[in-house]
Amino acid sequence: MHFLRFLSRRRGVPGLAGSVAVLWMACLGGCGGSQKPAQDDGRIFVVATTTMAADLVREIAGDRAHVVGLMGPGIDPHMYRPLPNDISAMGGARLIVYSGLHLEGKMGSLLEKMSRDGRHVVSLGDSLPKEKLISGDNADEIDPHFWGDILLWSECVSIVVEALSHVDPDGRDAYSLRGDAVRASLGELDTWARARLEAVPAARRILVTSHDAFGYFGRAYGFEVVAVQGISTATEAGLADVTHMIDFVKERSVPAIFVESSVSPAIMNRVSTDTGVKIGGELFSDATGTSEESEVVDGVSWPKSSYQGMMRHNINRIVEALQ
Numbered sequence: 317m318h319f320l321r322f323l324s325r326r327r328g329v330p331g332l333a334g335s336v337a338v339l340w341m342a343c344l345g346g347c348g349g350s351q352k353p354a355q356d357d358g359r360i361f362v363v364a365t366t367t368m369a370a371d372l373v374r375e376i377a378g379d380r381a382h383v384v385g386l387m388g389p390g391i392d393p394h395m396y397r398p399l400p401n402d403i404s405a406m407g408g409a410r411l412i413v414y415s416g417l418h419l420e421g422k423m424g425s426l427l428e429k430m431s432r433d434g435r436h437v438v439s440l441g442d443s444l445p446k447e448k449l450i451s452g453d454n455a456d457e458i459d460p461h462f463w464g465d466i467l468l469w470s471e472c473v474s475i476v477v478e479a480l481s482h483v484d485p486d487g488r489d490a491y492s493l494r495g496d497a498v499r500a501s502l503g504e505l506d507t508w509a510r511a512r513l514e515a516v517p518a519a520r521r522i523l524v525t526s527h528d529a530f531g532y533f534g535r536a537y538g539f540e541v542v543a544v545q546g547i548s549t550a551t552e553a554g555l556a557d558v559t560h561m562i563d564f565v566k567e568r569s570v571p572a573i574f575v576e577s578s579v580s581p582a583i584m585n586r587v588s589t590d591t592g593v594k595i596g597g598e599l600f601s602d603a604t605g606t607s608e609e610s611e612v613v614d615g616v617s618w619p620k621s622s623y624q625g626m627m628r629h630n631i632n633r634i635v636e637a638l639q
């Protein structure tokens with residue numbers, strides 16, 4: 317497994333923060349929102365940060381919990397700054413689940429405060445076995461994109477079962493049963509992924525994306541992963557990064573490159589124009605898609621707002637573009 321990283325990145329003010337805020341404001345009316353339930357319906361109130369974490373908690377909690385995800389589709393968690401509504405939702409939650417390993421880079425101090433204030437706050441990534449995690453750009457960093465490896469994501473099931481059971485002990489058996497079903501379904505997803513990805517020949521297994529979000533995917537499924545930006549979108553790509561990427565794509569005859577739903581496509585569009593290599597599609601790196609879209613596999617429709625739909629979408633786009 318070889319990871320190529322371009323090191324000459326320009327440190328600067330992140331350009332996406334403003335657009336994320338605008339997108340979020342536009343979403344407040346009807347993108348899920350972070351409001352607490354209007355009345356006590358007997359369910360426990362749980363807040364999750366990313367769309368993937370919210371989906372996992374919903375799958376395991378079933379009808380015992382009202383789960384609110386703070387970040388919507390297309391939202392970049394690296395740059396996400398919590399809004400007053402989010403803070404009030406977290407303040408009313410029995411349980412807060414976040415992805416962790418500094419993915420939610422602007423929320424660290426707030427999550428710590430929530431924990432100090434007595435909320436049960438659980439990080440998925442920080443609860444995983446350290447030896448299964450990938451080092452980041454610097455020695456003290458860990459790559460936070462662990463959901464790219466389906467079996468590693470599946471290890472989060474027991475973390476969520478335990479967290480829900482901690483705040484709702486009467487539901488332990490129900491959470492455990494649902495957790496077993498989710499684990500089995502993720503095992504089937506992994507088996508499907510491996511079989512589907514066999515269509516891509518070894519020489520064409522190069523995944524070129526905007527930011528370095530597919531390291532775990534590459535390790536699990538045998539792809540060389542190359543990105544213009546590092547593991548966080550907080551550091552913007554500089555001219556030298558783009559030039560290196562253009563040279564790399566030409567030298568290695570990369571069949572297609574990819575844009576990401578939560579990152580501006582500008583740089584990858586430029587690489588595509590300058591190299592003549594097509595954009596193979598839009599991948600969901602750090603956020604799922606919406607519930608209005610679905611990925612159909614063997615006649616079964618998977619909403620792209622779910623982890624299953626997100627991964628099936630990504631794998632189908634990768635196979636179609638690189639096979």
Ligand SMILES: [Zn+2]
Pocket residue numbers: 394461527528529547548549601602
């Ligand atoms: Zn990321």
